[in-house]
Amino acid sequence: MEKKIVITALVLAMFVLVIDTTIMNVSISTLIKDFHTNVATVQGAITLYALVMASFMITGGKIGDIIGRKRAFRTGLIVYGTGSFLTAISPTMDVLFIGWSILEGIGATLVMPAIQTLVTSNYSGKDRALAYGILGGIVASAIALGPIIGGWLTTKYTWRLAFGGEVVIVLIVLLLSRYILDAPLETEEKPKLDIVGSIISALGMGFIVFGILLAGDYGWWEARHIFSIGGIEISPFGLSPTPVFILAGIIILLCFALWEHHVIILGRMPLVRLDVLKDRRITSGIFVQMAQTTLIGGFLFSMALFLQIALGFDAMQTGFLYLPLSIPLLIASLTASRLSARIAPKRIIQVGLLVLIAGLLLAIATINVEVRGFALLTGFALIGIGVGVMSSQIMNLVLSQVVHERTSETAAFMSTSQNLGMAIGTALMGSIVIVGFVGGATTLINDSTVIPEDLKPSVISSVEENSRFLTNQQLTAILKDASPELSHEISRVNEVARIQGIKVSLWGLVIFAGFGIIASIFLPPGILVPPQTEQ
Incomplete structure (x- = not known):
């Protein structure tokens, strides 16, 4: 019974974190009206939220090592719930920025890595595989269901109810969290926070994500129009700000790697030991995770354009049309999570990618101005099955490759790749569509x-x-x-x-899925839970 309570708490927490952004995205026009503001300001709030999440995810994982994963989980929920409450009652955009973009973003950076690590301390064997499968299915399903919930509440009532509901869910999770077993850090060395490393890594990830988010408006290479900050133009040689910020972010992250190496030489504890990325099983898993979220994020973005702009559906109608995707996704995730005891997760993931590609090809063949039929929804279902199969395996597969004391920082890398994938999917598809x-x-x-x-x-x-x-x-x-x-x-x-x-954008996703298949070649080939050891 307690195991069911634990997974319920973790699933509710993950669902709230993921669905949050989709609710805000379908509420843009209403926010503009309510706060007498403009699109740029609301998009700025959404961008800042993404930046905070991506920038401090690794730091959030490290804080979990220092204060304990269960305490980090609870602290993050309290910060997140406070932000949701401020957002729900916000009288101005400034308060919304503080509540949603900053407090919710910071809370999420503590909660997400902790969720992944707490699974390992509360479940083992086939139960752990099932738990990760449920979490993976919830992540992708929440992305698809978000427009339904957000669109319905915004259209029928008010967007504030969505964030008020998040507060209620957070309180429920906090009550249930007493059943969660902590994941102690099994090392004699007392963990400490590398402040300088945290700042450098946050700047590097922030620059990269900001650059990706700008690609939709300014293009990936040649600037569609001039970009400026505080009156200072940032378009050298006519370049879009996207490659400028991404290059700057990469340089900063290289400096971060040098700093972490310097910290280790001095005998101090780094923010994260980057040697975990030397293991190609881990790096391939991180890339496959990013490919998965890029594919689902990019597909939902492209289909939103098709359904809302080309066919004229509203947000709620669009959300309901995602049901043929989200329901098979969740079913496939739950079903495939039980297969890792008999079939290598690597093969399951590769099959998922192939099914996803088949769904994309069917969607490409059937979308048209006149489409209303069964074939496109079949494509949706195949894509849902593919993503569900992948999401049921990837986190468990990657975390099973690292020793217990490295699960928190590896989970933070995985959570970062997840957020990076969503940003890339939306920005990349936006530019390819154009x-x-x-x-x-x-x-x-x-x-x-x-x-x-x-x-x-x-x-x-x-x-x-x-x-x-x-x-x-x-x-x-x-x-x-x-x-x-x-x-x-x-x-x-x-x-x-x-x-x-x-x-054309869907063909881009097919190519990206091909890269995912290439990356999956380097995943560990073994069966994680042999039948004789299942618990």
Whole structure:
């Protein structure tokens, strides 16, 4: 009974952490209205939340080593719950920034690594595999179900109820947490926090994630428009800020590695021992984890554009259409978690990637302006099954490769890769969609027999300079002064080019899944829980 209570507490905590961002994303327009602000300010809150999460995840794992994983779990929940409460009652955007972007972000960095480590102290054998499978399924399902919950509460009531509900769930988890067994650090050396290392690692990860998040607006290489901070332009040689920030982040992380090596030479305890990354079983697992979240995050983003912009569905309708993905995902995660006693997790993960690719190919073949049918939902189900199968194995497989005292920092690496994958998936698909859209629109405009030849260069130039996904209503408003024939033709070009852009983005995910298969080759090949040792 206690084991069921423990997994319930851990699952509820993970569900709240993951669903939080999706709720905020579907509430953007309402927040703008409620706080009399603009899109940039709300997106700034979302960006800061992602930055705090990615920047301090490794530090959060180390704090768990110092104060104890169970105490870190509870402390993080209290900080997170306080942030959720402030967010729910926030009278201004400034309070929302403090509550959601900062306090919730900091709380999450303490809770997420602790969850992964506490599983190892509360479960063993097939029970541990099942626990990780449930957690993996909950992560991906929460990403898919978030728009339903957030859209329903925002549309029918208020977005504040969602964050008020998080406070209630946090209180429930805190009550249940007394049944959780702590995961003591099995080392004679008393852990200490490397303050300098924490600052350097936070800056490095922050720069990389910030650069990735900017890619959607500014492009991955050549700047679509000038980027500036405090009036200072940051677009050297016409570059997008994305490669500038990513390169700066990589350089800072290299400095972090040198600093950690220096700390070890001095005989002090580093923030994290980077030698764990020399084990290709671990690094391949981290990359496969990042590939999984990149794939699900990128797919949901591309499908949101398709369903909401191309087909005109609202957030709640879009959320319900994700059910054929999220339900098979959760079922596959629970089912596949029991297979690791008989089949090597490496093979299960590779099968999951192949099923996911099949789902992507089916989606590519079936999406169209007229689509309403069964085939696309079958693609959704295959993608859900693929992700569910992968998520049921990867965390247990990676953490089983490290000694117990290294699980916390390895879990922090895994949590960081998870957040990094979501950022990459959204930003990468955003930029690929635009590339596909512009390429398709340019070809259609050049081939059109309705658009006058002398007008084609200016139309193409307008598409390239203002490359945006427009709804039919937005485009109609722009074309109100055009002739009916020209207006109809440009609307047709817009509809077809949007679909082409989305298909190109899905092909990008297929390629990324291929990289995931390559990385999976280096995963450990053995069966984690032989039948005779199952508990």
